[in-house]
Amino acid sequence: MESYPLANAESVVARARSGDPAAFEALYRAFESPVYNLARRICRTTEDAEDVLQETFFEVCRSIGQFRAEGSLWGWIRTITASKALMRLRRNKYRDADELPDEVPSVKREDTALRMDLEAALERLGETSRAVVWLHDVEGYTHEEIAGMMGKTASFSKSQLARAHVRLRRWLGEESAS
Amino acid sequence: MTHLTMDQLLALDEPGLEPGAAQARAHLHECAACRAEYEQLRQRQARLRALPTLRPARDQWPAVARRVAAERRRRLVQRAVAAISAVAALLLLAVALRSAAPASDVEGLAAERQLADLMERSRALEAAIGAARPDQRVVDGRTIGVATDLESRIADLDRMLEVQELDAPPGRGEMQRVQLWRERVGLLNALVDVHVTNARNVGL
Numbered sequence: 238m239e240s241y242p243l244a245n246a247e248s249v250v251a252r253a254r255s256g257d258p259a260a261f262e263a264l265y266r267a268f269e270s271p272v273y274n275l276a277r278r279i280c281r282t283t284e285d286a287e288d289v290l291q292e293t294f295f296e297v298c299r300s301i302g303q304f305r306a307e308g309s310l311w312g313w314i315r316t317i318t319a320s321k322a323l324m325r326l327r328r329n330k331y332r333d334a335d336e337l338p339d340e341v342p343s344v345k346r347e348d349t350a351l352r353m354d355l356e357a358a359l360e361r362l363g364e365t366s367r368a369v370v371w372l373h374d375v376e377g378y379t380h381e382e383i384a385g386m387m388g389k390t391a392s393f394s395k396s397q398l399a400r401a402h403v404r405l406r407r408w409l410g411e412e413s414a415s
Numbered sequence: 416m417t418h419l420t421m422d423q424l425l426a427l428d429e430p431g432l433e434p435g436a437a438q439a440r441a442h443l444h445e446c447a448a449c450r451a452e453y454e455q456l457r458q459r460q461a462r463l464r465a466l467p468t469l470r471p472a473r474d475q476w477p478a479v480a481r482r483v484a485a486e487r488r489r490r491l492v493q494r495a496v497a498a499i500s501a502v503a504a505l506l507l508l509a510v511a512l513r514s515a516a517p518a519s520d521v522e523g524l525a526a527e528r529q530l531a532d533l534m535e536r537s538r539a540l541e542a543a544i545g546a547a548r549p550d551q552r553v554v555d556g557r558t559i560g561v562a563t564d565l566e567s568r569i570a571d572l573d574r575m576l577e578v579q580e581l582d583a584p585p586g587r588g589e590m591q592r593v594q595l596w597r598e599r600v601g602l603l604n605a606l607v608d609v610h611v612t613n614a615r616n617v618g619l
Binding site: 256258259261262265266269270271273274277278283286287290291294295298299355356370371374375379380395396398399400402403405406409411 | 420421425473475476478479483486567
């Protein structure tokens with residue numbers, strides 16, 4: 238699990254708990270990038286990701302008193318971010334049917350930079366599938382945790398992940414001959 | 416056994432023993448095609464983790480700070496309304512008790528009048544702050560800091576007033592109450608300066 242260092246974290250959290258605006262801003266500056274990155278990887282648009290960024294830190298400032306000091310600060314903020322982003326998905330009512338059809342031509346590795354291939358393929362996934370891929374493969378959440386956040390079952394999360402990887406493999410031109 | 420499905424390949428890395436995991440592992444050991452598929456999956460996951468961190472194009476902190484400050488103001492007003500209601504109820508009770516008793520305490524009556532006057536001024540100043548709609552204005556970080564400090568001090572005063580109301584029964588401690596309310600009016604005056612004057616200067 239990735240962690241993000243914050244100098245004098247205990248002191249910053251203590252000051253934030255007493256309502257110090259400078260401490261709130263210090264928290265924002267320390268975690269702005271990872272929060273936005275997670276939000277943007279789940280949400281369809283930059284505008285939605287920026288809204289999630291704002292909502293997350295508003296919630297962090299409002300609820301910092303509920304953060305347990307023995308836990309991971311980034312873990313706590315990350316869960317708030319993921320919940321807000323998934324809530325945004327539900328609110329927008331995007332459907333997996335909105336994604337581009339599977340029949341998009343496979344892109345040969347040699348044609349484009351590898352990273353761009355993967356970025357484009359990730360963008361092409363349906364919102365739910367992309368969220369599951371990111372939360373599981375990158376953020377390290379278990380299927381049970383993802384299911385809890387999405388209000389679904391662990392089996393749903395597993396099947397979304399498998400389906401997404403089948404598509405990624407095809408879109409990245411990684412289909413095996415077998 | 417046929418080749419492993421994507422579900423089975425993914426399940427190989429799951430903690431705990433998934434149903435059929437031992438059989439899938441045995442197949443992986445024997446089947447070069449599935450081993451290649453599994454390795455490709457792991458590489459894809461590693462590449463996902465290596466994607467660059469995306470950053471916001473604009474600084475979102477000013478917007479967050481405005482929302483946080485507005486929330487603090489909302490809570491402050493809620494507390495103030497509760498405190499004013501409690502004080503008003505106690506004053507009514509004190510007046511009722513006093514009207515039943517001989518009117519011997521002239522100083523007490525003067526304090527009550529001062530209290531009523533200060534509470535009225537408090538309400539008027541809070542209305543002025545509300546009318547300025549500070550939560551919808553663009554302000555710099557320093558202004559937010561000054562406003563937040565004033566709001567914190569007002570909140571402290573409200574807590575002291577609540578404690579004072581509980582500790583001192585009606586008819587006693589009026590002068591202390593007058594002093595606290597006077598301070599509250601002073602802080603609200605300063606807050607009006609911050610919000611209303613700032614709004615005029617910025618022209619919003």
